[in-house]
Amino acid sequence: MTALPDRIRSLLFAPAVRPDLVRKMPAVSADAVVIDCEDATPVAAKDSARIDASALAIEIGGQVPTFIRVNDVDTPWFSDDIASLPDTVAGIVLPKVETTAGLEFAAESLATAGLSDLPVIAGIETALGIADARTLLQHPLISGAYFGAEDFVADMGGIRSADNHEVHHARSVVALAGRLAEVPVIDQIVADFHDDERCRTECEQARAMGYSGKLCIHPAQVAIANSAFTPSPEELDHARRLVSAYEDASARGLAAIDFEGHMVDEPVANQARNLLRLTPG
Ligand code: COA
Ligand code: MG
Numbered sequence: 001m002t003a004l005p006d007r008i009r010s011l012l013f014a015p016a017v018r019p020d021l022v023r024k025m026p027a028v029s030a031d032a033v034v035i036d037c038e039d040a041t042p043v044a045a046k047d048s049a050r051i052d053a054s055a056l057a058i059e060i061g062g063q064v065p066t067f068i069r070v071n072d073v074d075t076p077w078f079s080d081d082i083a084s085l086p087d088t089v090a091g092i093v094l095p096k097v098e099t100t101a102g103l104e105f106a107a108e109s110l111a112t113a114g115l116s117d118l119p120v121i122a123g124i125e126t127a128l129g130i131a132d133a134r135t136l137l138q139h140p141l142i143s144g145a146y147f148g149a150e151d152f153v154a155d156m157g158g159i160r161s162a163d164n165h166e167v168h169h170a171r172s173v174v175a176l177a178g179r180l181a182e183v184p185v186i187d188q189i190v191a192d193f194h195d196d197e198r199c200r201t202e203c204e205q206a207r208a209m210g211y212s213g214k215l216c217i218h219p220a221q222v223a224i225a226n227s228a229f230t231p232s233p234e235e236l237d238h239a240r241r242l243v244s245a246y247e248d249a250s251a252r253g254l255a256a257i258d259f260e261g262h263m264v265d266e267p268v269a270n271q272a273r274n275l276l277r278l279t280p281g
Pocket of ligand 1: 012013014015018020021022024025028036039040189193217218219
């Protein structure tokens with residue numbers, strides 16, 4: 001496992017077959033970007049897309065941490081995708097991770113390409129991936145993960161809805177697996193890129209669940225994610241006052257106090273400490 005950028009609040013995608021969009025990504029302020037050779041690249045364009053992705057990653061890689069999403073290990077394109085990665089790439093996004101054997105194969109392929117140290121963000125987005133998420137994310141290859149709601153629901157034969165009930169369990173499983181593996185997890189896309197409110201609400205829910213960022217497919221979503229996954233000055237001020245009041249009370253022999261009308265005990269104080277610890281500066 002190697003390091004990801006310090007934080008990925010927003011991970012912006014553009015298709016390898018859309019160099020016009022890829023070239024706009026560095027100006028969008030995403031924490032990292034992904035050139036997609038998988039779902040957003042048609043089958044007929046897989047071979048040309050990997051060559052374009054490589055050239056584009058070299059072109060924009062100096063401006064923003066740039067990942068390439070390769071095709072999954074069970075496709076005929078995977079090995080060529082890995083063999084053509086430029087060594088300047090910030091990492092790969094490996095979709096539809098399902099088995100330890102698949103991860104071993106990916107690790108061997110990266111080693112053969114001389115890229116053993118490349119960070120890998122795993123897509124957990126199938127029934128099997130969710131069922132085995134805890135084991136998969138603990139594999140040493142993995143530096144981070146995302147939850148892919150659209151593929152998951154397709155694999156389940158379900159129906160995607162705005163209230164997210166159908167993904168609640170799987171989305172929670174990925175957060176839990178990320179916590180146990182101590183790798184950051186990135187939340188599902190919002191396909192309706194005109195719905196800023198949905199994006200904001202999902203970011204807030206995801207942050208509350210322990211996610212550290214959001215997959216973005218459109219520039220408008222990046223600003224929303226960056227803001228939602230950054231604690232506000234008010235939140236930080238509240239956390240500082242809470243911890244200070246709690247520690248004063250602890251020194252007086254108390255472990256549960258009334259802080260501004262709310263009960264604060266050790267786990268509540270720990271939530272505030274986490275917020276302060278995870279906030280740079
Ligand atoms: N990255 C960078 N810029 C993007 C962008 C992206 N992913 N998506 C849109 N833009 C740009 C557009 O080019 C346009 O720029 P302009 O103001 O200079 O003309 C601006 O943002 C507004 O775009 P808009 O017209 O609202 O959207 P669109 O119709 O051009 O594109 C999509 C909509 C969905 C086709 C496009 O956002 C997209 O392809 N997203 C990524 C899809 C993807 O990679 N999916 C796989 C991963 S889940
Ligand atoms: Mg997909």
